[in-house]
Amino acid sequence: MNLYHFQMIDPTGARRDLKSLRLADIGAIWREIDVLTSDQARGGQIRVTNEAGGIVVLVGVSTARSLQARGLAARAAA
Secondary structure (H helix, E strand, C coil), X not given: CEEEEEEEECCCCCEEEEEEEEECCHXXXXXXXXXXXXXXXXXXXXXXXXXXXXXEEEXXXXXXXXXXXXXXXXXXXX
């Protein structure tokens, strides 16, 4: 399992750490993004980085919600 850091970037560029989790795969990352988008304001971004600091996912909240609504994030992760 790898350690991933979830961060919210608001429209002004301010960053807020949300959580760090050990997850098994990209599907688990997208499931966590689905949870996070439910309480985030539109216009922001969610950035997920790995232990080395590399960006794994960078997605806008509105796009993540749209993907979630269409079930595309779950299929992309499979």
